[in-house]
Amino acid sequence: MRSYIELLRRLLFHLFVAAYIGICPWLMLFAFGYIYDPVRGGLARIGGLSISTRPPGAIIFMDGKRYLRTTPAAIGSVIAGEYEIRLVKKGFLPWIHKVSIPPNRFVSLDHVVLLPPRYDRRELFDAGFSDLLQYSDRPAAVAFSGRTVGNVRLLDFERGESSALFPRDEPWSDYSVREALSVYGTDRVLFEIASWLSTRYLFADLTAGTWKDITPLLPDKPRLIAWNRASPDILFGLHGDTIVKMDAGGGAYYPRFFPGVRGFGLNEKNLYILSGKNTVLQCTYDAMCEAYPLPMASSVGTVLEGAESEFFSIEVPTGDIVLFAGDRGELILNAAPYRVGDEKIAGTRFSRDTGKLLLWTRTKIGYLDLSRVREGPTPEEVLPQWVYEGGRAISRCFWVYDASHVLFQDGNELELLHPEPGGSYALHRVAGVKNRSRACYSEATGKVYFISADTGAVVELELLR
């Protein structure tokens, strides 16, 4: 005798098997990009779209139809094709673009910055400053309100505080500041100050608010000087073809630390030296050196030998990628085709999170995806992707929003390059900057600090909300 439970079990078993046979292939098709299209009456290929915006919460319209959720959102099961995507948020310009969703692909619009019709500004400090020098990602800067040392101030943008960096009663307080040099992230700034009689070098620790006169360590002005975050009081300079080492803390000076070089660079642990024979050495701070096996490089030495530059600043953004920035604007990489473009590179900025190297000339802005170089590049991939070529006097660039946007200063204009679907970049004016002054940007706060061209005040502008 079969009990009712046994009969029910058999019935349910067959029902579940049938359901599995029905559901599983359907789900599989859906996951692999197919859906039933009731309009066409057959299977249609689907793709997807993910959108995130700064600020979040934008309403999404696809071909005029409102999507239920606001950004950030992942919209799956979209029948492949071209759609007009419109992102709308009160207080911002609508973001409208045609986006092509190919079958079986998820299109990612993950770094959309909604632009305001006009940026809100906040005046932090009154007029009177002539220039700003950024020394870290913190919302702070060194500000110059005149040419003399006594007028150099430290600005804390967050607290709105301003303090004199040097005392006014020093004999050199009325010297003029000839040059100020910072190494980003070290909180140290080297000031070259001069009167008509003499030149002095002041090395300031901006965290502690202290400074040292290191003039005895610098009998001549080096053509390259560097220090790093790990040992910020140890400085290396290049005099002629010799590296000198200066201990700003202990006052020691090593005039022939390493002779016969064409360049050097520092990272957190090591000193990298390009020898006169165009080989790279990896050294400790005690000059214990060994040959640095350049990954991926076979003939970078030949390229360096043929380079116009007399000396190179070396940067090792990752363990296997080495960049040689020449004094004549050449940028050479340790991977084929070695020379990065034919342009005179004015500056570079590396994004550790994305592996993208931002580079610029006076008129162009581009980037190199170093993570792809590491994977085994083709020559085309090492060529910079120029995203803007209409500059006049580009002086500095910043990666914005996880290296998706570029903020740059072109003469006295601050502009934002924002990516558009399809790979192109559009230009958006941010603000006017006082003539000959430098703007600062903090990715941590998403804010820009600059001296306004209109009022001369130090202004804070929220680029990312």
Add this chain to the structure above:
Amino acid sequence: MDFSYSRQNLSGKERRLQRILEIVPGATSWAIIIGSAALYLVHPLAGSAFIIAFLVYWIMRLLYMNIFLLIAYGKLFIMRRAGWMERIEELDAIIQDPERPPAAPPAGSLRERIARRIIGEQVKHVLKSGSLPPPSDAIYHLVIIPVASEAAAVVEPGIRALRDGVYPTTRMAVVLAVEERADDAVRDDCRRLVERYRGDFMACFMVTHPDGIEGEAKVKGANVTCAARTARDYFERKAIPPDNVIVSCFDSDTVVSPEYFASLTFNFMVTPQRTRASYQPVPVYHNNIWEAHSFARVLDVGASFVQLIEDTDPEKRVTFSSHSMSFKALVEVGYWPVDIISDDSAIYWKSLIHFDGDYRVVPIYVTLSMDVNEGGTLWRTFKNIYRQRRRWAWGVENFPLVMRAFLGKNGISPYNRFRYAFKLFDRTITWSSWPFLYALISWLPILYAPREFSSMPVFYALPRIRGTVFILALTGILICVFLSLFLLPPKNTRYGWLRKIVHIPEWFLLPPITIFLTGLPALDAQTRLMLGRHMQFFVTPKYRREGPP
């Protein structure tokens, strides 16, 4: 079928076959776990397809099982109102006078009426089968309680429950099967218990199982076999045929519910070919449930649920833990295997093979309670449970033996052999590989997607599918939570409903428990068998914490 249910004394060819079959479950489990991970890493799309197919299969099977858990629980709930002794008396009356008019329609509550209806169907079925049951006063019970190291405090509540049940103890013989290697204190305790309860039963005696008998391993099966042989002599002396004796082999901490033997007797009577069956109650772990650690409690309530679900599936029923069977069948099959750790399931397979497939497990909807595994401290409890679960999973040792029997000459049809083998294999592999597939492998697409794969819809669809599966699985957990609350011992002065409700969140420990105390011990046991590293019997220490006064 004449088959030696042992891995000892095999011929060269049989030994090789046994060894190959020992490798199969472990190798299959490892192949599934490593293979699915490797498939995803080597070919993400194929791996994703596999994961989707698995997730859908897993959730559907979980929901399917939940339906039967509810049905089985419902039946257990209803059958609590069966009034087994009255039903036995009614059946006795029918046996004496089959021509008597049918009983009046059942009265009472809905539960009672449904219970009576189910029972009425069973009676009709047995009468129709022509296999007229013996009268209840001709049925005797043999209860074997194996003791290895357990104290009197663990064993005595079980004996007391036998005495205090509704079934007359004058037809019940209780045997304490004590290991010779047990401490003197343990043996003395058992002697004292026998003295104390001798007058309460038809017989109550102690049998000491000698240590080191050739061909025997240090396993429970050897101990209870020795006791059963002695009991057989006892029944022969009393001229009681084994046909009318039901043997119940309990763990030392087993405490039967008062209706247990009445229900067992009734079910024995209404089962056609009653001597070709084992009788499986619903094990619950209530003896120390309020003192046990939460994860131990969840695991053991889970084990009760698994048994309840399997009770509804005649094709999957295998004896588990404390259960009962016909003494005649036990004698005919040659008692329990004496060299196998998992004696509870082994006796089922041994009987099935011996009777050429004419053997089954009959569920009886009555509970018996045992101890939740408890070691005093959290870590010791965890270790004890792990070792206990590994011992349970060591039931995989039956696989090569059963398969060897199925591959040889026997009277079971090829279809049924395939069915049994497949179910045994499926249960074994599911136990060891599913927790890893669900808890680890199915996360792979969320944790890692190669660049060329990351922009495909499947990469976005999989987390959604997994999320839906998780929500559905949560429904299953909620069903378990509510049933566990109803299955708990009745409210008493020490622990009220508030205390019960506090235990609801502990069910959310299920995911780690499933990995570490279900999948891992099973994989461990299968790997040991695969590598030929045979296990020793681990006597789960019985420990009870003192509850609050």
